[in-house]
Amino acid sequence: MTSDALQSRLATTRARYEGRAAQRKRGCASVARRGVLHTDAPHRVTRRLDRLGVDWQLASSVERGASPPVRGPRELDLERLIGRDTLVDAGFLESGVQAARAVGRLHVAGRWGTGLLIAPSLLLTASHVLPSVTEAASGSVEFDDVRVACRPELFFLSDMALDFTVVAVEEVPTLPPHLSLIEQEGKAILGERLNVVLFPAGGPKQFALRAHVLVDVLENFVHYEAGVGTSGAVVFNDQWEVVALHHSGVPATDDGGEPVTSDGLPWSPDLGEQRLAWRAGEGVRISRILRALRERPLSGPAAQLRARVFDPAPAPAETDAELRAALVNLDIGRSRVYYDAVADRAARDRYYADITVPHRSVLHGLLERTHVRRPAYRPVRMVYPWVDLHPDLKLRSLHSGAAVDPEDLIRADVAAEAARTRRFRELAAGGVPDPGTLPEEFDLLEAALPFNCEHVVPQALFGKREPMRGDLHHLFTRETGDADTSQPREGRGAVARATLYFLVRYPGIVDERRLSELVAWHRNDPVTEHELHRNAAIAEIQGNRNPFIDHPGWVLDV
Structure with a gap:
């Protein structure tokens, strides 16, 4: 250079x-x-x-x-x-x-650089180190115990704007394992x-x-x-x-x-x-x-070599890790103060400090603006271990009110997810007449192996889209053995307040013809310590709160 x-x-x-x-x-x-x-x-x-x-x-x-x-x-x-x-x-x-075994010392045209093996025979380095096929043809790269030549005639792709080059190298048995790269953020x-x-x-x-x-x-x-x-x-x-x-x-x-x-x-x-x-x-x-590497038009052998960078790694066995993480969360939940009324009142007052008239549009803006963290739908990690626990540290089915040990539901849902994933992979591997039917097939698998979790606002109303699907304010425990009914036998006030939250947070989804019934449930079934705990726990996770738990009288402004 x-x-x-x-x-x-x-x-x-x-x-x-x-x-x-x-x-x-x-x-x-x-x-x-x-x-x-x-x-x-x-x-x-x-x-x-x-x-x-x-x-x-x-x-x-x-x-x-x-x-x-x-x-x-x-x-x-x-x-x-x-x-x-x-x-x-x-x-x-x-x-x-x-990891460093895949990092090699590149020598080209009398200068040194560093390269990373990103596929069995592809090396990534800076384009100002390896700017042309001509220079690459004389280059070589040394790993810990092997030195191989660059083979730009097999593959060479350079991007000056992003300052990277990918070049083929000799593929020999003594090459170290390559590093799989991750395209997703995080x-x-x-x-x-x-x-x-x-x-x-x-x-x-x-x-x-x-x-x-x-x-x-x-x-x-x-x-x-x-x-x-x-x-x-x-x-x-x-x-x-x-x-x-x-x-x-x-x-x-x-x-x-x-x-x-x-x-x-x-x-x-x-x-x-x-x-x-x-x-x-x-x-x-x-x-x-x-x-940039994925989007560059390539064909023939070069495209085949590039595909090796994006070959999916074998699916990890995540079931044990998911179960362990959920049980750790449960242990933490059992050791925490269930509900700190003083701290929660202070948090509530700060949250609504700028609200003078709690009209629907004002509350919508607050709920949307403060919904800063939007967890995906994973009840096993947050709903069962902490958010939906009752004061006795048990879960209760939304429909029957029956007490359930949270560890039992955690283990059941982890097993259901593993079975569902296994069956879906088998289905995809076996091929289907029309790839467009895969979402429908997945819905059928989900229905056959459901979670022990209830969306108070049915998922069909919002097409299972996030952040609605994972919004903890309307996720409650239920047992899969419960007969689903349109009207819960227990906790109608909690259901009403969760639905009213959803109605304000996501306008245009909930049918408001039942609004008077929801308001009646809200008035006849006052806020419980369980709901206060849920609201504080969810605020800690998502950032936003349910105003109808914090200020029950505000329901008149909806």
Whole structure:
């Protein structure tokens, strides 16, 4: 790379970084004041927790200082994420060593870079390291115990805008296992510490463990401080999932604004970027690289090679993990204060502080605006372990009122989900006459193997769409043996208030011809401690509250 090209790349990165100074300052201040879980966009935080296999109930409990009853890998990951535990265990290091086997030292045209094996014979690196087929033809890459040549005649795809190149390498039996990349978001959030594997100045492989902090997320790039890295270095999260491909940075400068070397001396382009001291690093988001790679028109052998990057990994055995997570949540729920009336009254007063006239439109705006976290429909993780518990820490069927042990329902629903998933995979693998019938077949499987959970507003009214489907305010326990009826025998007040919430939160879905009946149920069946607990628990998870539990008299304004 010429010195002009290097300076141009550094200038472009610096402009991006400095152009986000205000957003970055707000984000860093929020992390310091509120913590990692409350800074990034709520949907990104939720996806991050999903990837860790935990949810807001466990996250908020650990954040408040509670010790999980079972301190397994997922709880350790969570404690490390929120900064409660900065130690790393042997398993973390062993996983890092295994992941780093796929990171190789690239040598091309007299310069060094870093590459990542992303399929059995495909290498990912920065395009400014490997910009052309001609240069790639003479390149090679060294892994821990094998050196192979680049084979651009088999596959070569370069994207200058995103600064990445994917090139074929010799496929030999001694190649290390490749790393499967994840296209979905949720691999890192603002304030999270990152790990980098690199070959500084072409030397031995090195690890920068948790030395970088994610400070900004742009459409195509991420910024992290401090910014040690070399071109093509691989940026990982604490689960050793690839977050980004390092490609550039923002140099540290002297008082005159001129770049300096790592030992504080004036820097010039002839010294190369490996001598620069860095203020921050910039990586290309791996999700954007995968999207660009997927969308590039290819055919024949090249398309077949690319498909190996996107080959789905074998489906993990998630049943045990799901059951364990739900039971951990249940243990936490049993150890918490069931309902703190003083704290909840204070939270209620803050929530409605700006409401002067509780008209429907005003309440709708509040409920929608504060519905910041929108968990998907997973009753086994939140409804049974905490949200729907009664004061005796039992669940009660919405229709019969019969008490049920929450662990029994958790185990039953986990088994039902596993059976449903297994049957659906068998159905899909066997082929169906019309792929368009798969949703219908899935609905039939769901009906045959239902959850022990009732949507007060039937799913058919909103087509099972989120966030309605997972909105905890209208999810209640029921036993699958109960005969479903249009009018519950128990808890009519709770049903009415949940339906009224839904009517205001999601206008136009509920038929209002039954409004007078709902209001009658509401008045004749006052708010219970169970509902107060539910409302507080859901507010902690989702962010919004049910105004008809908090202020029963407001029903007149609906």
